[in-house]
Amino acid sequence: MSALLETKGLTAHYGDFQALFGVDIRLERGETVAIIGANGAGKTTLMRSLSGVLSNDPDMIHNDGAAVGALGADTIMKRGIAMVPEGRKLFPSLSVEENLIIGGQHKGGRDMGDRIDGLIARITGGDDPSALTGHHDGTGYWTLDTIYELFPILRERRNNPGTALSGGQQQMVAIGRALMSNPDVLLCDEISLGLAPVVIKDIYAALPKIKESGASVIVVEQDIGQALKVADRVYCMMEGRVTLTGRPEEISRDAIHEAYFGAAA
Amino acid sequence: MIWVDTLVQGILLGGLYALFAAGLSLVFGIMRLVNLAHGDLIVLGAYLILVVVSATGMNPIFAAAVAAPVMFAIGWTLQKVVLNRTLGEDILPPLLVTFGLSIVLQNALLEGFSADSQRIGFGALETASVPLGPVTVGVLPLMTFGTAVLTILVLNQIFYRTAIGRAFRATSDDATTASLMGIRPARVFATATGLAMVVVTIAALYLGTRANFDPSIGPARLIYAFEAVIIGGLGSLWGTLAGGIIIGVAQTLGAAINPEWQILAGHLAFLIVLLVRPRGLFPRGKD
Ligand SMILES: Nc1ncnc2c1ncn2[C@@H]1O[C@H](COP(=O)(O)OP(=O)(O)OP(=O)(O)O)[C@@H](O)[C@H]1O
Ligand SMILES: [Mg+2]
Numbered sequence: 001m002s003a004l005l006e007t008k009g010l011t012a013h014y015g016d017f018q019a020l021f022g023v024d025i026r027l028e029r030g031e032t033v034a035i036i037g038a039n040g041a042g043k044t045t046l047m048r049s050l051s052g053v054l055s056n057d058p059d060m061i062h063n064d065g066a067a068v069g070a071l072g073a074d075t076i077m078k079r080g081i082a083m084v085p086e087g088r089k090l091f092p093s094l095s096v097e098e099n100l101i102i103g104g105q106h107k108g109g110r111d112m113g114d115r116i117d118g119l120i121a122r123i124t125g126g127d128d129p130s131a132l133t134g135h136h137d138g139t140g141y142w143t144l145d146t147i148y149e150l151f152p153i154l155r156e157r158r159n160n161p162g163t164a165l166s167g168g169q170q171q172m173v174a175i176g177r178a179l180m181s182n183p184d185v186l187l188c189d190e191i192s193l194g195l196a197p198v199v200i201k202d203i204y205a206a207l208p209k210i211k212e213s214g215a216s217v218i219v220v221e222q223d224i225g226q227a228l229k230v231a232d233r234v235y236c237m238m239e240g241r242v243t244l245t246g247r248p249e250e251i252s253r254d255a256i257h258e259a260y261f262g263a264a265a
Numbered sequence: 266m267i268w269v270d271t272l273v274q275g276i277l278l279g280g281l282y283a284l285f286a287a288g289l290s291l292v293f294g295i296m297r298l299v300n301l302a303h304g305d306l307i308v309l310g311a312y313l314i315l316v317v318v319s320a321t322g323m324n325p326i327f328a329a330a331v332a333a334p335v336m337f338a339i340g341w342t343l344q345k346v347v348l349n350r351t352l353g354e355d356i357l358p359p360l361l362v363t364f365g366l367s368i369v370l371q372n373a374l375l376e377g378f379s380a381d382s383q384r385i386g387f388g389a390l391e392t393a394s395v396p397l398g399p400v401t402v403g404v405l406p407l408m409t410f411g412t413a414v415l416t417i418l419v420l421n422q423i424f425y426r427t428a429i430g431r432a433f434r435a436t437s438d439d440a441t442t443a444s445l446m447g448i449r450p451a452r453v454f455a456t457a458t459g460l461a462m463v464v465v466t467i468a469a470l471y472l473g474t475r476a477n478f479d480p481s482i483g484p485a486r487l488i489y490a491f492e493a494v495i496i497g498g499l500g501s502l503w504g505t506l507a508g509g510i511i512i513g514v515a516q517t518l519g520a521a522i523n524p525e526w527q528i529l530a531g532h533l534a535f536l537i538v539l540l541v542r543p544r545g546l547f548p549r550g551k552d
Contacts, residue, residue, distance in 0.1 A: 053445070073444035073445050074444045078447050093435070093438050094435060105428050105431065106432075177446070181446075181447065
């Protein structure tokens with residue numbers, strides 16, 4: 001059976017600089033996978049590739065058996081893969097509630113723009129860029145109300161500008177915004193970065209509920225302890241390669257240390 | 266009493282300038298694109314309305330309603346096929362391309378319609394006037410002003426209260442993150458320019474019915490529009506209305522003192538505001 005999300009020899013470049021060298025990772029339905037690695041290991045680059053922000057060869061990324069590596073971020077999102085980007089990236093011009101709403105506003109299905117593009121493609125004989133969207137309808141457990149149940153503080157702050165919140169609250173908005181499309185896959189890039197331990201605990205407390213809603217999750221974490229606690233499987237990256245993979249209970253601290261910093265360290 | 270009259274005429278004239286400027290302001294607010302062909306697109310709209318009126322004999326307002334979807338399609342296509350390719354870190358390419366477009370439009374209109382000046386007939390409306398308190402004002406200027414206020418009201422509602430408005434603001438904030446929301450920035454920009462062209466059509470209706478026009482007058486309208494946008498503060502539509510009114514009042518006051526000072530007074534008002542408030546009266550957000 002094909003994995004929910006899978007990379008096959010994924011490479012990525014920024015100009016002449018190569019950031020990923022043949023990365024193979026797999027996410028099965030219902031799993032939580034953690035990606036760990038030092039600064040600059042390529043974790044964010046991997047997430048940007050998975051979410052379609054960086055474009056790749058079609059065959060380098062598979063979603064439910066379909067080759068999706070070359071699809072754009074908007075199409076990937078409509079296939080049910082949502083991202084909580086590094087640095088939260090809330091929209092400053094939108095209120096907290098608008099930030100949430102916009103996460104679910106363009107979910108799933110072919111909209112009018114897609115149909116126009118499809119029509120143009122048919123006339124010009126090109127490929128319909130949205131042909132691969134449509135199987136994910138974006139409906140499910142998550143609505144404004146259930147997001148506010150998950151993070152009650154956001155209801156109180158719903159009319160504030162998104163950027164007028166504390167770091168932890170902003171992170172909650174970023175997670176809620178991604179959940180609003182009722183994704184099959186939730187990609188989280190360093191959701192604990194820069195937050196106090198109690199706040200991190202609050203945020204990770206949402207994970208069981210998120211999994212219960214049917215989403216499979218990939219979290220990028222610098223905090224190894226946190227990663228080992230929540231993940232079913234862990235991948236460790238170093239300098240653009242996967243250096244270690246396994247279940248948290250199978251891998252030793254020494255092995256992680258070596259995979260994280262290299263053998264010399 | 267003459268000063269009150271001058272002031273009122275100036276405010277009403279400001280409505281026309283605000284209409285010239287609203288589309289420019291909208292596009293700039295969303296994609297930081299200064300469209301140097303904006304004035305020529307207004308003139309194109311006026312010719313389009315003129316063609317519809319001469320072909321069908323319909324009222325110019327209905328002709329504008331016919332022209333609006335055509336202009337939307339022109340704007341949408343222009344953005345999607347040409348202008349989206351020019352957007353990026355560098356602000357020079359869109360300026361060069363729209364400058365070129367301005368020249369192309371002027372010459373195409375010259376080819377198609379000759380240099381003769383034209384006017385869209387509005388019948389009795391052209392000269393009708395009504396008493397407004399102590400002064401008498403023309404019905405057409407009053408309609409222009411009312412249309413400007415209504416247009417900006419509707420644009421603000423779209424911008425702040427609708428799904429497409431949210432997409433406009435989000436894409437303007439951060440196009441990459443917007444694409445993670447399922448938004449295709451190129452499409453949002455095309456829709457924004459299409460919408461701006463609908464506003465351009467409304468501006469064209471009044472441009473063409475209030476005075477004569479010919480293929481060469483676009484750039485002068487662009488300057489008034491540009492000044493109104495800058496005075497009001499980039500990205501603020503109500504600011505753009507205020508900017509239009511300031512230029513309109515300055516022009517009529519200048520003209521009342523000496524008819525030769527009309528245009529100069531408008532530009533002077535622009536310079537003074539720019540000196541005192543370099544970011545305009547009501548700048549939106551930071552940046
Ligand atoms: N926009 C970019 N242009 C050029 N190089 C980049 C760019 N973004 C990242 N890189 C480089 O790619 C490599 C991987 O970066 P990436 O951001 O994926 O690392 P990371 O594992 O997410 O690190 P961190 O833990 O600091 O977030 C680094 O060497 C980085 O310098
Ligand atoms: Mg990173």
